[in-house]
Amino acid sequence: MADGEFPAALEELMELLRKLPGVGRRGSERMALALLRWPEDKLRALGALLTALPETVGYCPECGALAAAGERCRICRMPGRDRTLLCVVEEPQQIFAIEKSGQYRGLYHVLGGRLSPLENRNGEDLHTDSLVARAASGEFREVILALSADVEGRATAVYVGELLKPTGVRISQPALGLPAGASLSYADAATIGAALAGRRAM
Amino acid sequence: MADGEFPAALEELMELLRKLPGVGRRGSERMALALLRWPEDKLRALGALLTALPETVGYCPECGALAAAGERCRICRMPGRDRTLLCVVEEPQQIFAIEKSGQYRGLYHVLGGRLSPLENRNGEDLHTDSLVARAASGEFREVILALSADVEGRATAVYVGELLKPTGVRISQPALGLPAGASLSYADAATIGAALAGRRAM
Numbered sequence: 118m119a120d121g122e123f124p125a126a127l128e129e130l131m132e133l134l135r136k137l138p139g140v141g142r143r144g145s146e147r148m149a150l151a152l153l154r155w156p157e158d159k160l161r162a163l164g165a166l167l168t169a170l171p172e173t174v175g176y177c178p179e180c181g182a183l184a185a186a187g188e189r190c191r192i193c194r195m196p197g198r199d200r201t202l203l204c205v206v207e208e209p210q211q212i213f214a215i216e217k218s219g220q221y222r223g224l225y226h227v228l229g230g231r232l233s234p235l236e237n238r239n240g241e242d243l244h245t246d247s248l249v250a251r252a253a254s255g256e257f258r259e260v261i262l263a264l265s266a267d268v269e270g271r272a273t274a275v276y277v278g279e280l281l282k283p284t285g286v287r288i289s290q291p292a293l294g295l296p297a298g299a300s301l302s303y304a305d306a307a308t309i310g311a312a313l314a315g316r317r318a319m
Numbered sequence: 320m321a322d323g324e325f326p327a328a329l330e331e332l333m334e335l336l337r338k339l340p341g342v343g344r345r346g347s348e349r350m351a352l353a354l355l356r357w358p359e360d361k362l363r364a365l366g367a368l369l370t371a372l373p374e375t376v377g378y379c380p381e382c383g384a385l386a387a388a389g390e391r392c393r394i395c396r397m398p399g400r401d402r403t404l405l406c407v408v409e410e411p412q413q414i415f416a417i418e419k420s421g422q423y424r425g426l427y428h429v430l431g432g433r434l435s436p437l438e439n440r441n442g443e444d445l446h447t448d449s450l451v452a453r454a455a456s457g458e459f460r461e462v463i464l465a466l467s468a469d470v471e472g473r474a475t476a477v478y479v480g481e482l483l484k485p486t487g488v489r490i491s492q493p494a495l496g497l498p499a500g501a502s503l504s505y506a507d508a509a510t511i512g513a514a515l516a517g518r519r520a521m
Contacts, residue, residue, distance in 0.1 A: 122393070122418065123385060123415075124375070124386055126368060126372065126375035126387070127376050127385065130365075130369070130372070134365075136357075136361075137350045138350060140350075144341055147340045147341060148339045148340060148342075150411075151339055151340045153372065153385075159335065159338075160369050160370060161370050163332075163336075163366075163369050164366040164367065164369035164370030164371075165366065165370070166328060166332045166335065167332070167354065167362050167363075167365050167366035167369070169328065170332070170357075170362050174326045174329050183325060183326055183329065185326045185328070209352075210348065210352060213324050213325075216324070
């Protein structure tokens with residue numbers, strides 16, 4: 118579609134929408150045309166939320182999770198958490214996945230990514246200084262490195278583990294094994310190997 | 320994911336994004352988290368475009384196509400169009416599909432939908448009064464009803480055709496036939512039937 122077929126404001130809108138993940142040319146057109154039919158107050162609400170985003174949403178000064186700007190996150194503020202357990206994750210949204218499991222009641226620390234030579238992301242880009250400081254405070258009895266079970270995640274775990282070692286804190290990693298509900302027939306060899314190596318008495 | 324896991328402003332943003340076509344819960348999360356990483360000026364630009372949309376984008380007073388608010392659309396303003404030919408379409412964006420074909424140099428008229436008993440959409444919801452007025456003006460030598468080739472589109476064509484008859488204007492419809500590049504083996508019977516009935520001498 119050649120430039121200028123839509124009114125200029127609509128073309129600009131489509132161009133910005135196209136920068137969102139999962140939105141292509143067609144998707145941005147459908148969205149822009151749908152937005153045209155939104156009532157004015159809803160458009161204004163969305164516009165205001167976007168404009169104010171940098172002032173309304175920020176990161177928890179303690180753990181780096183998403184939080185209302187200038188505030189500690191929901192979990193750091195929550196009473197009844199085990200404040201001697203620290204779980205390290207790559208990205209803020211992974212906290213929600215762990216919370217959903219209902220198996221963890223400790224605190225979190227967001228690394229803000231993982232080592233990725235391909236994306237030119239190395240140790241300095243991760244929030245490791247604050248992690249080492251927290252671990253060295255003596256407040257935590259254990260640090261769980263809940264990083265992805267792929268090559269980059271494991272490299273990151275090794276790297277972070279090395280940084281934490283001098284603090285003397287106990288370091289652990291989640292178990293590798295068959296995903297719940299999965300058939301052995303469809304599991305890959307690496308998963309089966311890990312599950313067998315980590316087998317437990319019944 | 321339970322309520323309140325994200326900061327309130329982010330939850331609100333996700334809820335609004337979820338109202339866009341093709342955006343589900345997961346998509347809205349990915350988008351909101353991506354927007355968090357946008358630079359402030361880009362967020363502000365998107366916010367301003369959305370807020371201003373009702374004032375910046377409107378419909379052409381002549382043909383009903385999308386246009387800068389208060390202005391005639393690009394095609395109605397374009398010199399060199401054949402102003403004696405009128406092509407009737409259901410939705411504004413269909414104009415772009417026809418323009419891309421490069422086969423049409425006349426003007427357009429947007430009905431704003433089509434007859435759809437299931438969606439409770441009948442004749443009064445369509446811009447037929449203005450169409451009949453344009454046809455009756457005597458400026459057009461032919462009106463092409465470029466409506467969809469499905470049941471609702473054809474019902475709409477019959478309905479609009481009846482309304483136009485008293486004006487005496489010549490009325491036509493695009494040919495039905497095999498889509499360009501399509502194999503006969505994969506065409507449905509209705510398409511093959513229409514293509515054979517409309518066969519032309521070589």
